[in-house]
Amino acid sequence: MNETDLNNIFRQATATTPADQGAAKRFLDHHRSRRKSYRHRLSLVSLILASAAAFTGTTILISHPNALPSSAAYDAYNSIQGDGW
Amino acid sequence: MKHFLTFVLLMFGVASTKAPLTAQEPQDQLLSAMLKARKHAAKGESKITVRFPPRKEPHREAKTLPNIHIRPWLIRKNFKIIKTNPQKIAGRSAHRYELTPNTGSAPRWVFWIDQEWNVPLAFEERQPDGTLTRSARMKKIYKLAQMNRKVPKNRPSLRKKVNKALPGLQYPQGFIPVGLKERPKRGQEITLTDGINKLALIIASKNVKHAPGIVSRKIEQQFIWLVGNLPHKDLRKVLKSVQKVGNIQDD
Numbered sequence: 219m220n221e222t223d224l225n226n227i228f229r230q231a232t233a234t235t236p237a238d239q240g241a242a243k244r245f246l247d248h249h250r251s252r253r254k255s256y257r258h259r260l261s262l263v264s265l266i267l268a269s270a271a272a273f274t275g276t277t278i279l280i281s282h283p284n285a286l287p288s289s290a291a292y293d294a295y296n297s298i299q300g301d302g303w
Numbered sequence: 304m305k306h307f308l309t310f311v312l313l314m315f316g317v318a319s320t321k322a323p324l325t326a327q328e329p330q331d332q333l334l335s336a337m338l339k340a341r342k343h344a345a346k347g348e349s350k351i352t353v354r355f356p357p358r359k360e361p362h363r364e365a366k367t368l369p370n371i372h373i374r375p376w377l378i379r380k381n382f383k384i385i386k387t388n389p390q391k392i393a394g395r396s397a398h399r400y401e402l403t404p405n406t407g408s409a410p411r412w413v414f415w416i417d418q419e420w421n422v423p424l425a426f427e428e429r430q431p432d433g434t435l436t437r438s439a440r441m442k443k444i445y446k447l448a449q450m451n452r453k454v455p456k457n458r459p460s461l462r463k464k465v466n467k468a469l470p471g472l473q474y475p476q477g478f479i480p481v482g483l484k485e486r487p488k489r490g491q492e493i494t495l496t497d498g499i500n501k502l503a504l505i506i507a508s509k510n511v512k513h514a515p516g517i518v519s520r521k522i523e524q525q526f527i528w529l530v531g532n533l534p535h536k537d538l539r540k541v542l543k544s545v546q547k548v549g550n551i552q553d554d
Contacts, residue, residue, distance in 0.1 A: 302369030
């Protein structure tokens with residue numbers, strides 16, 4: 219086998235065939251689909267977390283609009299416990 | 304004859320002072336000491352601990368024990384009192400009494416009563432699971448001192464007035480209203496007790512932030528708060544029973 223034969227073998231090995239192109243396309247499609255799905259899941263989780271935070275905040279605000287501090291209740295409780303505590 | 308009469312009178316005198324003490328039930332013994340504590344107290348150095356309501360610094364020192372407002376007839380009705388083995392408190396012999404509520408989840412108490420002076424030397428309040436809520440204990444005792452402590456008034460007609468202003472209200476087991484005062488900025492504070500434990504039921508124009516031992520509810524334009532050392536489910540049950548909130552008409 220001379221140098222020309224070897225070059226031909228290398229050329230054939232490195233040349234892109236329709237089968238290679240198909241495999242690459244399938245890989246890229248799958249990869250893009252996974253990334254898209256991951257981004258979708260990430261945005262869904264962020265949305266759920268943001269909604270939960272907003273709900274908790276709103277609930278606290280609604281349940282205690284202008285609420286007095288808990289010390290107001292404890293002061294009233296302490297005042298009836300007798301002297302010296 | 305003269306000697307015989309003297310002997311009889313002497314024996315009668317001894318019997319009248321000694322016999323009732325030995326024949327007394329534990330609850331009578333404890334309550335007599337609690338009543339005496341309104342006028343007398345052991346003086347020296349005491350350590351006071353309060354875990355509820357939460358404080359930045361739960362411990363402090365004082366010269367005497369705090370004054371606990373009790374209602375003897377309610378204690379008789381709501382608590383089982385047993386006397387256990389004597390113990391030493393600050394070097395003095397003390398009877399030990401345990402107060403356990405007959406029903407419900409109210410805190411229980413232990414009192415140590417000086418055997419000679421018949422006044423408290425220590426007491427503590429614990430939740431049903433044994434968690435300490437508050438305690439006071441003499442560390443050093445110098446003398447028995449005379450005191451002029453506040454005595455709670457009885458308000459027999461208060462329950463009727465509270466029930467009228469707060470229709471539907473169901474008190475926690477054993478508790479009744481015994482005190483009422485106006486709040487500085489509108490509203491009223493009602494004291495509920497089972498004889499020794501107390502709850503504050505407050506009618507206010509504003510809500511209060513919830514925390515351990517605090518529940519509240521809005522009824523029409525008013526808020527009612529209930530504060531005390533009971534499980535939240537019991538506190539909430541009380542507020543849930545209230546149908547309407549009005550002003551308590553006091554004399």
